[in-house]
Ligand code: SF4
């Protein structure tokens with residue numbers, strides 16, 4: 311298998327010390343040793359030594375959520391996310407992707423989203439058309455909100471309307487490349503998708519990324535892949551915090567006591583932890599979740615639920631259990647994917663809210 315020397319070095323340097331063993335949300339959900347980062351490194355090492363075939367570990371390669379908890383905790387500073395992404399790219403190049411991943415990749419290439427959706431819901435279409443005029447600010451909704459959680463996309467539009475922001479939303483919003491990057495890493499197709507959306511974004515002064523997965527891609531991965539961005543890209547949470555500071559968004563405590571579910575893309579990847587807290591604290595009493603900020607535990611997503619639905623349910627259940635065990639009553643999310651994942655758990659002890667729910671309530 312052709313992976314970079316750097317990736318090989320990271321794989322081989324894993325010391326199987328177990329320090330990342332207990333923090334992997336997938337490993338904890340499945341209870342399988344093979345789901346942990348250290349076991350994944352061992353499997354890749356065996357493929358590199360021609361002891362087993364890539365096909366024998368490929369499902370395991372797609373169990374990783376790329377959440378970076380292991381990277382954050384690895385005692386030797388090695389990077390399981392990096393080598394897992396390289397193996398996915400190599401599997402794509404060698405035509406060794408599992409059929410369920412091929413379907414998602416094909417959908418990304420033909421429809422711009424892994425789910426193969428070709429139409430938006432009617433109410434979202436109407437709301438987007440009301441913001442079709444060009445302005446300096448683009449609200450970039452992202453594929454999850456547009457195609458799988460249109461009520462959340464509508465709420466984001468309403469929040470910016472409430473704050474009196476002049477903004478544009480695109481009916482034909484191109485994909486950010488985040489999904490392809492997750493599925494096949496730094497392939498030419500991924501970079502082409504990123505370049506296409508960058509060309510669109512560069513027509514605006516400011517691009518507000520509603521989805522943390524897109525924010526991470528635009529603000530971090532574009533730079534790594536040489537995609538030029540001339541606009542200012544900001545996270546939705548940072549944009550809201552600024553609206554609050556300027557007085558455009560009026561603070562109003564709704565009487566709830568909540569904890570915040572840090573999306574790893576904001577806290578670990580982009581180093582943004584306080585902006586969402588600033589907004590939440592203006593609308594509710596903010597307490598802290600077990601494992602928060604850079605230590606956050608991922609609560610699942612829509613994309614992986616396409617091929618690991620039961621595991622996603624377990625991942626979300628475990629995060630809800632964290633809140634329950636601290637006797638918390640409500641979790642506020644800043645990721646449409648985590649919101650959807652947590653909402654999918656049948657329970658009524660913990661209220662699941664988005665930032666928008668809190669502001670619009
Ligand atoms: S990135 Fe997250 S899901 Fe993947 S191995 Fe590390 S801790 Fe587990």
Ligand code: SF4
Pocket residue numbers: 323324325326327328329330331347348351380383384385386387388390
């Ligand atoms: S913490 Fe790092 S070195 Fe230890 S098992 Fe995990 S990946 Fe390997």
